[in-house]
Amino acid sequence: MKLELQGITKRFGALTANDHIDLTAEPGEIHALLGENGAGKSTLMNVLYGLYQADEGRILLDDVPQHFAGPGDAMNAGIGMVHQHFMLVPVFTVAENVMLGHEETTFGGRLDLPGARAKVREISRRFGFDVDPDAIVEELPVGVQQRVEIIKALSREAKVLIFDEPTAVLTPQETDELMAIMRQLRDAGTAIVFITHKLREVREVADRITVIRLGKVVGEAEPTASNAELASLMVGRSVELTVQKEPATPGETALVVDGLRVIDAIGQVVVDDVSFELHRGEILAIAGVQGNGQTELTEAILGLQDRVEGRILLDGREIQGQSVRRVLDAGVGFVPEDRTEDGLVGEFTIAENLMLDRSYRSPFVRRGWLKLVDLAQFAADKVKEFDIRSQGITTPVGRLSGGNQQKVVLARELSRDLRLFVAAQPTRGIDVGSIEFVHKRIVATRDEGVPVIVVSTELDEVTALADRIAVMYRGAIVGIVPADTPRDVLGLMMAGETPDAPDSENHQKEQLA
């Protein structure tokens, strides 16, 4: 089915999120939609999917104008969408999620679960997925959850499929698999709209590329276009795509993690006997597929986990078993993985968020009083220094864009005297321009002599930032390898295979010598 969007305009109050956008996706074509954060991509797709009503413009399917009052209409017309944030009910099983909204029932209105299971199995078989229809969605790895989203769309026989940033949470392997699936779907005649920030993927899979900026189409490009071309088209200026950094000059050992085990609420050992050392002025990147214990590892360092065994020495002092406040006071800076949930108080102002971790004493508290003038000054400085774009320091952070929110977290964490900096997924879901900025700040922190741990599921980021790379699998560290380790080796390690190099630590030491 051919999809055509003509002159779509969507305004949110004064903001024009989509400004007369035209877009066509032919059957059997993957049409990539590129754009910075906030460019208006998701808005456009939500209009197409009936979630928003366009202020102007039309949607045509096979040249027939459509009117979608809601997603139900769009789905019935043959449009399926794999959302940027998964639209799955976490506590439901796969089959329940797939049948939701178009349930078959047997006598007495009872749900036809066997039918739904059969359908899930059938689609899984067709595309080579391995999805258990009775698994509870929230217990599945994100990669599988995404497959459930795809099965959901396919179970309704979608002829036009929209993928909104589907790769943001996937491993390289999963990304490759997804792209294979997309090709397969395309070959079966589906029209696909593929939204992403990642230029490599676009060039690999897209048949056509449309770039939008500030709600307008700014150009089309061929898959052969260079990264730099695409990036400057997106951002409207040239962007540095690689991280400029000097080789590390590691100092003495700063952090020693020894035999660390973390046990979660249901008794699973989520971090299993992890040991490593970290030197001053060095970035250790922790790579791995999401859900292999990286989150728990960083949380254990910060004192957020309840059941932890083993030792964590920071500059020779034990910080394991201490309260979060003690750990922060010991000089640990922490950028949590989920910034809106764990990093920021959405209703608080930028200024208030900037003092969140120092609510007990100086510099912003004296004898129980808040020092608001000092705070305002500090906040104004940080807003300038970190280029946090907002209406002012009293803007609630909930109203900031993701990239700017992340800058608030960074500004806060980097403005203390740090002896260790831990950043989990520091650039997840933020745009190229902001990524560049965040990476620069991380490297600058390293260059000040602070030891840095970066957790990332993005291999690009890992290889760009790291001085050494630790790969985690099932709670354990598979190996610690140098930064120049080839991607495919890292990929294998992420799948649990120990690296070829028999003794990677030796290798590392040679490098240091």
Added chain:
Amino acid sequence: MSTLTPDVAVPASETPGLSVERTRSWKAPIALAVFTILALLLVTAAHRGGHSTFRLASSTDFVKLPNAVLPTAGTGVVLTIVLAVITLLAAAQVARWQKVPLWLLAVFGVLFFVAFLTWAGSDNSILVPGLLIGSLGLSTPLIFGALGGVISERVGVVNVAIEGQLLGGAFVSAVVASVTGSLWVGLVSALVAGAVVSMVLAVFSIRYLVDQVIVGVVLNVLVTGLTSFLYGEVLTNSPGLNKGLRFSAWDIPGLSRIPLIGPLLFQQNVVVYLMYIAIAAVFIGLFRTRWGLRLRAVGEHPQAADTVGIKVNATRFWNVSLAGAIAGLGGAFFTLGDLGEFQKEMTAGAGYIALAAVIFGRWDPIRATLAALLFGFASNLQNVLSVVGSPVPSEFMLMLPYVVTILAVAGLVGQSRGPAASGKPYIKS
């Protein structure tokens, strides 16, 4: 498959199988030990002699079970020993890294109550069916309220207004039944009244995005004020509006003759039978039907429901109204099912207790029902104990159900997770 799977395959479906660290919690054995010691104190320090009689059938029962006459002291000692043994078993279980099974706790609970009743009922007789029937009666409105609460919260709207729905149902059903002379019309009007209160909740929380807890609390005040005002201004001046009509009990042929169970469950009035139906319907409906699937989806992840074409706010509106209708039936129990006349503020906080049952029952219709029953049992136990002349002051007996609830919530339930989107309005652009 070969074309699709890349060379470096991470089978994505493979959940990293982690080793499991077993945990043990000594909470249960310690609690059991405390109660065992309590029992021990009763049989030693507060020793009472004589005989305790448990009457298992009342005089009108079809099958008359014999009375159980137990020597107070002897039974106390034996039961205390059994309790101690169970405590040791539980401790052993935990020592072996195993969980104490729920049934063991249940057995312990029952035996402890028997021991306590034996002690308290020394030289007295306790009518066991009476104890249980009374518990059911006290629980009935709570169960209706809790079912309404479960539905409403499952669809994503916190229902603090159960009290208002019960009171509204009680008032309207009494008046309508008096005016029309028909109990059945009264019953239906209770449904409507509860639903109307709920609709206000729904409109304010869904359409106007007012905090749901706020609307709930305020609605309770509003309904209390309205019914009390009308009661004082209208009903007391025209007794014809508050005639006190009641449903009489219907014996279910056959079933009502089963010893103990029969009189308890099957010699009730229609409101109670409706409650049985409601429990089953809500349970099956929530977990086995399209209605329930959609309802739960809306309460867990409204965006997801929206993206598959479910009208989130309409679903919420109608189900919250339905929840109110069910709670309204509970209100009718106060009047048509139990007392007849409407009295000012006659629900006396039952709605809040029902809310507690919803949370205590972890948003599950069956568990919430059990929680409500526990509460009813504790309340009625208080009555029975004060009749047999327990030496405890009446206020402490009256406190019992509330203390039991605190202990249960603090000790057994702890942190529980409600429907993810409950309390959050769904805002669509």
Added chain:
Amino acid sequence: GCGSAPSASKTTSASSKYLPCMVSDSGGFNDKSFNELGLDGLKEAASGLGTSYKAVESADQTVYSSNITSLLNQKCNLIITVGYLLSDATKTAAKANPKTDFATIDDNEIDAANVRPITFETDEAAFLGGYAAASYSKTGVVGTLGGQQIPTVTIFMDGFADGVAYYNQQKHKNVKLVGWNEKTQKGVFTGGFEAGTAAKQAAQTLLDQDADVIMPVGGPIYQSAAQAIKDSKKGQVLIGVDSDTYQTDPQNASLFLTSVEKGIAPATKAVVEDAAKGNFTKTPYIGTLKNDGVGLAPFHDYKDKISSTLPAELNTIKAGIIDGSIKVESPAALTK
């Protein structure tokens, strides 16, 4: 101050401008108990005198004095406060407004020239109720239950217990009383004065003990007991309290063996009439068996079902109580 209110109110001709008023306690005027009966008395007196009246409810105890103040602002001539809880507010107001007359029900602690206490020796009447109950009972078990454990409630229960005991002593029987133990002062209470499921279950537990005569003390809770009796279908009976409930509640009339009357309405009426006629006095109005301020109501429907000698026995006992040969004792009784 009285302002323009006619100070000539104590003359009969001006009686149509006489304004008697009443403040309820937190039970409110629909309590099927002393507040309601007090109001009934006030209404009767007012209509007899051809005057209007004002009555205000107190939602809680903190508004007693402001309610009295409101009535003072309404220029009431007589303010009747119902219940011992209003005693202190009444005392203060009476002191500050010596020109206004006050009367207070169920309290005798105020000693002021413009305050007339109205109290009742309810235990005397309840004694008769207990005796009648014991005599009527076929199962040999009678019961009583209360709203809250407060003296105005337990005084009924104490008298009732004494009556049962007296019956046992006289007839060498062993009728058992459940729901109240006079010695330990412990018993069955519903926790409040609302008719409702809780009250019904409390009554039911008494029925479960085979009690076939029950005296619920506490406003409308008798209605719940009545429902429990109807549900059990075993023909148990009730003894009403405060007024002759056979007459005030026709719906449940057939259940009432008799009632222990506490003549609040006639007492209030008498006090209002006295005051309106200019005969206000500080001398307490004390309702006793002797002055028929308390008493046992007729047996109505049960006239033919009671033992034929019972009325005579009750008369003897009544005489005995009046002349002091039979002692009725209650810790809750106001010091005589």
Added chain:
Amino acid sequence: MSEVQPTPSRDERSRTILRDIVSSNAMISVLAVVLALVISGILIAATDPTVEKTSGYFFARPGDTFQAIWSSVSIAYSSIFQGAVIDFQASTFAGAISPLFDTLNFAMPLIVAGLGVALSFRAGMFNIGGQGQILAGAAAAGWVGFSFHLPLAIHLPLAVIAGIVGGAFWGFLVGFIKARTGAHEVILTIMLNYVAFYLISFMLRTPGLLQAKGTTNPQSPATLPSAVLPPLLGSQFAVNVGFLIVIAATFFCSWLLNRSSLGFRFRAVGENPHASRTAGMSVKGVYVWAMVLSGALVGIAGATQVLGTLTTGFSSGIDAGIGFDAITVALLGRSRPWGVFGAGLLFGALKAGGYAMQAANGVPIDIVLVVQSLIVLFVAAPPLVRTIFRLRAPGAGGGPSTTAKPPRRLRRAAAESSTAQTVEAAQ
């Protein structure tokens, strides 16, 4: 590199300002009160016997019906006004303004208890346990108040502190159990209300505990004169020194929430406990402290009840429903200290006026509950009020946002720094 914001022209700005005033929160609140009074007026008229009688022959003489409606409602509302604000029939000036002080007297416990509930709201908890906390506070304050013979300067503060401690303890139980076991505070507070009620009932009828000597009534002895809150403006006015405590408490809460580090943590945990924990705050500590302070404030209400409002001995109904009223007060005040203060005054006026209305023409006091709850409902839903009065929505930031504005000083400081920034950006 700060964002370039199009500045609205002056004309446009003044128009916006005008529109925002008309549909501002204050205006909405006024309209909400009007609406609530209108609806309650309809109720009063509809249940009025004269109206009923005259409507029987409505078509014959409709004027009578309207006359009856008008008189029933106008008498009701003028007596509310007379009872709550100014008694224009009074002969003396003092008499005329004395209703104002009745209002303050009724408002006093509503405000402090409302502050307590608001505080718990801000820390993300819902304290329905006001009843229990007032009872605990009243029992403690009352006990100190009648048990010791001390000079006023010591006795009175001691009794007030006892009330605070009593309420704080009852709140602490909730915070502590929640922090230790994760139990839901809504259940705990509801249950503890009953526990407090029965406990106090027991103590009140047990000699040697709270019962007055020489009586069998479940009533405490009178508060000793040395522990009674003295009248603030002479004895002809109802208001006592407790009102100063209430004002102080409001200042304290305002300081606590906006200017103190503890309050900062309360708000942070209230808005996002996860982020607060990650930022090193003790979430459990906040739960405990917030409930202790919340209970302490509610406890003050208990103390003013027994040391000021009812000094002649109390019974177990001394909470007078204030614990629940406090919830609506806190809601109407949007959980901000001075908002709660204002809401408390309004509800105090309604209560004072309500009793006057009851005395004047027998409208049951329960109508006040109806008025109160309608006000809160309408205030919480500005769009509804706007629809009814056909007002236009304000520009940005309308909606039912309950987020607190940042403290004013911070806003001012921010304004300075941001102008500095724009200047820089322009260069």
